[in-house]
Amino acid sequence: MSMTAHTGEKRRNLVADVMQALGAEIAEGTFPPGSKLPSEARLTERFGVSRTVVREAIAGLRADGLVAPRQGAGVFVLEQPEEPQRPFHIIDYERISSVIEMLELRVSVEMEAAALAAQRRSPQQEEAIFDAAAELRRCAAQDQPTKEADLTFHLAVADATNNPRFREFLEVLGLSMIPRAALSLTERTGAPDYIERIAAEHERIADAISAGNSAAARDAMQDHLRNSMSRYRDLIRR
Structure with a gap:
């Protein structure tokens, strides 16, 4: 594997790690809907990665519909739509x-x-x-x-x-x-x-x-x- 390919794979792994960590915190409510994610500088310091990695991770979260940027304000967590009930699971056990x-x-x-x-x-x-x-x-x-x-x-x-x-x-x-x-x-x-x-x-x-x-x-x-x-x-x- 070339040095360039190795570097690219390492960055992708770091991006995935940051995405997974932030995604889990969003799911757990550490960052509730409407809240603002930490700045790029804070995330870079927290995860020990480059700004490029942080930006790609945020882009991935955005593609997943978890966050969205606001001009001049930062990146905010989106409200997630409620998962519709699956067919046949709407059973009223009191009836x-x-x-x-x-x-x-x-x-x-x-x-x-x-x-x-x-x-x-x-x-x-x-x-x-x-x-x-x-x-x-x-x-x-x-x-x-x-x-x-x-x-x-x-x-x-x-x-x-x-x-x-x-x-x-x-x-x-x-x-x-x-x-x-x-x-x-x-x-x-x-x-x-x-x-x-x-x-x-x-x-x-x-x-x-x-x-x-x-x-x-x-x-x-x-x-x-x-x-x-x-x-x-x-x-x-x-």
Whole structure:
């Protein structure tokens, strides 16, 4: 590497370091929106770099929409727009009907996922489904949260379709598709066997997929999600 190239790479690394440090301070509120960044001279002294490095770092922050210069006044931090809520994440957990709406959507998608998984799963994918079903029981037996294991099971079924769009859809939903933790469902229903019923339903789905029975897998997934709707409707009646 030539001396010129080495010098250029070193400057780029220094610029990245300054950008990262200032960007983190902006994100943390050390420099809140509307505040003025320190002068070039102060930043040069603070980071031990040249003014050229500072100017390039500020230009990078400006390109990222974090700061903007004001003629004769300096460089100021910009107000960042609020990140819009992702689709399907606007769930009002105080309205059980909102949760049921989500489950109705899942029924239509995941019934077909289970049917396709029964046709297309590989041995490794089948094993992942059974492992996820067993993990839910293990978490329950050790009095650990089960929502991650629950989500993992449904993602394993989605993977076994060998159509990546099913996983993408469920990943958009994320843990919002497993709302029982937010609702404290077990405590509110007074049903200590609640997780046991979910585990048994998962195992029925896994068995149908393993048997290559698309109709049974579809029915088992439908029963599982409709049973979940019934449990949430019990909350409304209570």
